[in-house]
Amino acid sequence: MTIVILFDKLPKKRRRISPADLIGAGSLRRRRKRASSTGGDCYEANGKYFMEHCHKNPNLRLVHGEVSGQGELHDTTFGHCWVVEGDQVLDFSNGREVKLPKMIYYAIGNVEWINNFYEYDAQSFHDNISRYGHWGPWDLKTRSGL
16 A cells, blocks of 8 residues: 655745746756755645646646645645646645546545635636736635645
8 A cells, every 4th residue: 555645744935926937847847846845835836837838738727725734734734736637636846746636636635525725727827826926825715824
């Protein structure tokens, strides 16, 4: 049996988007590998992936949702960000490249049980990036405030 640990880091504080963040895909992989040990980078890492791929794949959705923590965070719920492509979830947070069936990913994080998530298509993603000037969360309010 393989144990999958996905939700083991709280997200970092919001970081303003800089012009360098909006420069092509070439620099994305290098930055993705330098995940911080002081918190997760889910909103930024998955937001960048979504930004680079949403126009080529209009079925992609960026999701901001409340999940149940694992490991040291097992009794905590907090905000997290991931990408949905059909029945698959893609998660590039914390230097990982996770691809799991949506049903399994949502079960691990208790996503549907908590039932507090927002899906964004390309247009709503760009609207929120322009409006707020950061990677998120935009609409998500968690019970824990994390």
